[in-house]
Amino acid sequence: MKIISPEQLSEAAECLRNGGLVAFPTETVYGLGANALDPVAVAGIFEAKKRPTFDPLIVHISDKNQLNDLFLAPIDLLVFRLAEKFMPGPLTIVHRKSPVVPDLVTSGMENVAVRMPAHQVAHDLIRLAGIPVAAPSANLFGQLSPTSYKHVAKQKMEIDYLVAADDVTHLVGIESTVVLVENNTCTILRPGIITAEDISTAIELPVTIAAKNHKISSPGLLNSHYSPTKPLHFIDNLKVLPEKTGIILHAASHDSLNAIRTIYTSQNENLREVAAALFTSLHQMEDDEEVEQIFIERVEEKGIGISIMDRLKKATYRYEK
Ligand code: TXA
Numbered sequence: 001m002k003i004i005s006p007e008q009l010s011e012a013a014e015c016l017r018n019g020g021l022v023a024f025p026t027e028t029v030y031g032l033g034a035n036a037l038d039p040v041a042v043a044g045i046f047e048a049k050k051r052p053t054f055d056p057l058i059v060h061i062s063d064k065n066q067l068n069d070l071f072l073a074p075i076d077l078l079v080f081r082l083a084e085k086f087m088p089g090p091l092t093i094v095h096r097k098s099p100v101v102p103d104l105v106t107s108g109m110e111n112v113a114v115r116m117p118a119h120q121v122a123h124d125l126i127r128l129a130g131i132p133v134a135a136p137s138a139n140l141f142g143q144l145s146p147t148s149y150k151h152v153a154k155q156k157m158e159i160d161y162l163v164a165a166d167d168v169t170h171l172v173g174i175e176s177t178v179v180l181v182e183n184n185t186c187t188i189l190r191p192g193i194i195t196a197e198d199i200s201t202a203i204e205l206p207v208t209i210a211a212k213n214h215k216i217s218s219p220g221l222l223n224s225h226y227s228p229t230k231p232l233h234f235i236d237n238l239k240v241l242p243e244k245t246g247i248i249l250h251a252a253s254h255d256s257l258n259a260i261r262t263i264y265t266s267q268n269e270n271l272r273e274v275a276a277a278l279f280t281s282l283h284q285m286e287d288d289e290e291v292e293q294i295f296i297e298r299v300e301e302k303g304i305g306i307s308i309m310d311r312l313k314k315a316t317y318r319y320e321k
Pocket residue numbers: 026028029030031032055056057058090092094106109111112113115135136137138174175176177178189190216217218219220221
């Protein structure tokens with residue numbers, strides 16, 4: 001794996017065109033990209049991530065015109081209204097796929113997921129490559145999503161390039177909101193920083209949130225996901241922490257209970273700040289040799305809090321059950 005700076009992007013773009021694998025920053029989490037139109041290149045992603053099954057991938061674009069190539073005509077008008085309001089940005093649109101999209105990208109489903117990242121480096125890489133780029137988060141199966149190139153590097157995946165560009169100014173920190181558009185209606189398949197209320201206000205239509213057993217939401221949405229390698233629990237009503245515990249709090253005024261390590265994601269429970277610091281704080285605890293287990297506070301399940309708790313319930317699942 002070659003680690004390069006954003007000044008060397010054209011090298012990585014050429015690698016993508018030739019069927020290689022490139023990890024790159026986005027405003028949500030790092031992605032592991034391959035040429036979305038080349039099934040052999042896409043198969044390399046699953047191999048590098050050691051995914052036991054083929055989950056459908058998000059196809060990343062740098063220009064809204066690419067929506068016309070990837071989605072099947074006639075495209076719902078709602079797709080363009082959403083694109084107008086939220087692209088580039090942390091919104092992924094799922095809609096009927098055109099025949100150019102390989103089945104491996106969509107796990108054989110009729111729909112394809114498309115997103116246009118707002119991160120300048122991601123944008124430049126996709127534009128230079130001149131192809132749509134299929135990319136899941138750049139972590140081994142089941143591990144925490146990476147928000148820094150260092151988090152990608154420590155996974156030791158077999159990839160060609162890693163673009164090192166940690167720009168935290170616009171970091172969202174959790175994966176994009178995934179929304180299914182069908183018959184000019186909108187259903188949220190994965191919550192993110194763009195909430196159902198944000199979308200419904202922008203398009204002036206009601207937005208549904210998919211039930212857990214929604215036929216399209218199920219692929220890739222496992223109960224357990226994004227887990228740190230050390231036990232992670234909700235702090236809830238604990239008054240005394242076990243030894244060698246790291247604690248993650250969301251406000252400076254909250255009691256750190258004499259933990260050996262404390263990380264504050266925010267000074268005052270600002271949920272955007274909590275989201276931006278969420279995976280980063282978990283990685284920090286994971287990498288800290290003094291810490292043997294992690295406790296984290298919940299947030300209220302409203303607005304962005306729903307998306308934060310979605311990630312945390314998955315991250316704690318294997319340790320809390
Ligand atoms: O922010 C993000 O979305 C990041 C960055 C790299 O763009 N990507 C990401 O990819 O989180 P991944 O593979 O970790 O998650 C993709 C999600 C999964 O929940 C998957 O089920 C859903 O998108 N998805 C992808 N294609 C789909 C499809 N055709 N139909 C329904 N859901 C789909």
